[in-house]
Amino acid sequence: MANLGDDIRYVKGIGEQRAKALRKLGVNTLRDLICYFPRTYEDRSRTTPISALEPGQPACVKALVANEPVLARVRRGMELVKLRIADDSGSLDVTFFNQSYVRQQLKKGQSYVFYGRLTVDGFHRSMINPLFEPEDAPPTVTGRIVPIYRLTAGLSQRVLISAIKHNLDECGDDLPNALPDPVEECYELCQPTFAYKNIHFPADFGALELARRRLIFEELFVLSCALTRMKRSRVRRSGVIVSTPDMDEFYSSLPFVATGAQKSAIGDAVHDMASGTSMNRLVQGDVGSGKTLVAAACIWCTFKGGLQSAFMAPTEILVNQHFQTFTELLAPLGVRVAKLTGSMTAKQKREILSSLKGGEISLIVGTHALISDNVEFNDLALVITDEQHRFGVNQRSALMDKSKNPHTLVMSATPIPRTLALMIYGDLDVSIIDELPPGRQKVDTYAVGEEMRKRIYNFMRKQVSEGRQVFVVCPAIDENEEQPQGIKTANQYSKELSEKVFPELRVACIHGNMKSPDKDRTMEAFVAGSIDILVSTTVVEVGVDVPNASLMVVENAERFGLSQLHQLRGRVGRGRHKSYCVLFSDTKGDDALARLKIMEKENDGFKISEEDLRLRGPGDFFGARQHGLPEMHIADLCTDVRILKDAQDAARELIDDDPDIKKAENAPLKARIDELFDISENTLN
Ligand code: ADP
Ligand code: MG
Numbered sequence: 001m002a003n004l005g006d007d008i009r010y011v012k013g014i015g016e017q018r019a020k021a022l023r024k025l026g027v028n029t030l031r032d033l034i035c036y037f038p039r040t041y042e043d044r045s046r047t048t049p050i051s052a053l054e055p056g057q058p059a060c061v062k063a064l065v066a067n068e069p070v071l072a073r074v075r076r077g078m079e080l081v082k083l084r085i086a087d088d089s090g091s092l093d094v095t096f097f098n099q100s101y102v103r104q105q106l107k108k109g110q111s112y113v114f115y116g117r118l119t120v121d122g123f124h125r126s127m128i129n130p131l132f133e134p135e136d137a138p139p140t141v142t143g144r145i146v147p148i149y150r151l152t153a154g155l156s157q158r159v160l161i162s163a164i165k166h167n168l169d170e171c172g173d174d175l176p177n178a179l180p181d182p183v184e185e186c187y188e189l190c191q192p193t194f195a196y197k198n199i200h201f202p203a204d205f206g207a208l209e210l211a212r213r214r215l216i217f218e219e220l221f222v223l224s225c226a227l228t229r230m231k232r233s234r235v236r237r238s239g240v241i242v243s244t245p246d247m248d249e250f251y252s253s254l255p256f257v258a259t260g261a262q263k264s265a266i267g268d269a270v271h272d273m274a275s276g277t278s279m280n281r282l283v284q285g286d287v288g289s290g291k292t293l294v295a296a297a298c299i300w301c302t303f304k305g306g307l308q309s310a311f312m313a314p315t316e317i318l319v320n321q322h323f324q325t326f327t328e329l330l331a332p333l334g335v336r337v338a339k340l341t342g343s344m345t346a347k348q349k350r351e352i353l354s355s356l357k358g359g360e361i362s363l364i365v366g367t368h369a370l371i372s373d374n375v376e377f378n379d380l381a382l383v384i385t386d387e388q389h390r391f392g393v394n395q396r397s398a399l400m401d402k403s404k405n406p407h408t409l410v411m412s413a414t415p416i417p418r419t420l421a422l423m424i425y426g427d428l429d430v431s432i433i434d435e436l437p438p439g440r441q442k443v444d445t446y447a448v449g450e451e452m453r454k455r456i457y458n459f460m461r462k463q464v465s466e467g468r469q470v471f472v473v474c475p476a477i478d479e480n481e482e483q484p485q486g487i488k489t490a491n492q493y494s495k496e497l498s499e500k501v502f503p504e505l506r507v508a509c510i511h512g513n514m515k516s517p518d519k520d521r522t523m524e525a526f527v528a529g530s531i532d533i534l535v536s537t538t539v540v541e542v543g544v545d546v547p548n549a550s551l552m553v554v555e556n557a558e559r560f561g562l563s564q565l566h567q568l569r570g571r572v573g574r575g576r577h578k579s580y581c582v583l584f585s586d587t588k589g590d591d592a593l594a595r596l597k598i599m600e601k602e603n604d605g606f607k608i609s610e611e612d613l614r615l616r617g618p619g620d621f622f623g624a625r626q627h628g629l630p631e632m633h634i635a636d637l638c639t640d641v642r643i644l645k646d647a648q649d650a651a652r653e654l655i656d657d658d659p660d661i662k663k664a665e666n667a668p669l670k671a672r673i674d675e676l677f678d679i680s681e682n683t684l685n
Helices: 015-024 030-034 157-171 181-186 192-200 205-233 247-253 260-274 291-304 316-333 346-358 393-400 418-424 450-465 490-501 516-528 562-569 590-601 605-621 641-657 664-677
Strands: 040-043 058-065 070-075 078-087 090-097 111-121 124-128 131-134 145-148 280-285 308-312 337-340 363-366 380-386 407-412 429-433 444-448 469-473 507-510 533-536 549-554 580-584
Touching (some): 058 090, 192 205, 205 641, 205 664, 260 280, 291 308, 337 346, 507 516, 562 580, 562 590, 590 605
Parallel strands (some): 280 407, 280 429, 380 407, 469 533, 469 549
Antiparallel strands (some): 040 145, 058 078, 058 111, 070 078
């Protein structure tokens, strides 16, 4: 009796060599084999009369073998089997190369289904190396919808098909099944036997759809149960109560009217802080949606409660900018704002640290310098991290350790589809700002090739002559052996631009290897308008605000992810001026071009990240599986959203009823979750 946990090597029809190949595909056990789902399917369910065959088109033919197959040796090592087949409509030559064993299988006078392509050579019509099966045998590779599996060296479709078929039969009803019966019934999902049979060997497309729905549901349900349980078991730590002041005082002090989406996110957050348990909230919004205001509102409430806040940003440039923004927004309301960065003098730091400890400072804005041991607070109640994907989980918690259960607010710059956000940030509550402040103009975007370079240079000149400024972003800092040919590097390219192309303009360069004070000086000069063209690496990707910049040029754009390009593009169009984004790429790859074309038509960061996710998968999206989600076998987190919603509902209901998944009827579910999460439990943040 076969067991789902059996090593693939000992599974019938596999053996040592094939087991090796299968392991490369991640198939290690019988269960893996049964869950190795087809990449796609080919509809071979219709047969075509011989006379109606079209050259080059794959088709099935039901025909009699008209003569004894003949074996011929054409040259050394090459054997031919030739025969003629016939149906009511005509006849056809069939040739097999190097498959002399077919002589034993094909019997004169018997009927078979052949699957292959018609080859026409002058008047000679033939089929070469077709697949075939006896007409009266149960169809596997002909006469039906046939699965197509992803292969690797040492495996063939036929081997996989027959191994899976045989072992499915062998397993009988003993198939992977993590769904409790009531869930299966309630959501009208088919049974595992039906699902596994039809996902591999669909009786028809309707059956395939039913099978897919069940298996996707099951996968998402298991994941949702795990995440829901994790979220609920998060110790609801008590948090200091920051009672909500009259928010009108804050709103009426602003230089603009907060958007509805900003107000609703602020509402979520202040509610959390007043609740008595500590806030753990993620604010997500497209570039320029005004996330900073949510932070400012929370800081203000904290200040009103007589408590301190810390705001951590990934770069000094951003710290400076946020320091300025918060000073503008909050100083008039009486909040004392300070900053702490690595480049400050020891004396400056000492002073700041002492007034921080003394409680005179209500908001400290800083880089990860905030984490260091000598930073002490009087009464830290709120920790905000910006662009959280730049910080490790550990850094975040190190800052939180500076106080008892401070409220935490995380601002994410990468908009991701809501469903995905809910899964990835399973332990965070999520507020989404899905509305831009009024009056934002679309940034016109062009994906162009090298042939446009001259024209773009002229366009850059024109923008500058109109008083605007230009960003140029390169994928690397310096030329070196590791850089592939043709990559524009910030140091060399800025030199070329300033010496050869725009000698009359002020060109400067900024990148991550520069010392912080140098970076700051350059950035400040750009903000002040004394630099026309700023060549950089992606240090400008996040946050930096230069309202006078109207053109973003990205070199070797194919080397950036879509979400990253969207972030870069978000650096322009922040002022009154019509803005543009030019994506240079000379790539010939279709995929890369298709990706860049998406940028031309799409402006919504959430939609772009969905595309990015679809094209690159969640693994790449967040860097080496940083998100800690187990790999999805069949579900696609973007396109299977409807099923995901059902699965999440079902999961919530189940966890309501059985919070620790301890009931006997849920044992298979529990086992599956343990299996999936045994390595990733700690990486999920
Ligand atoms: P992001 O979400 O990218 O961090 P910011 O908070 O930096 O966005 O805001 C982008 C710009 O929009 C800033 O210049 C900010 O002053 C401005 N802004 C924010 N909210 C509003 C609003 N409700 N109305 C007008 N301008 C706003
Ligand atoms: Mg921001």
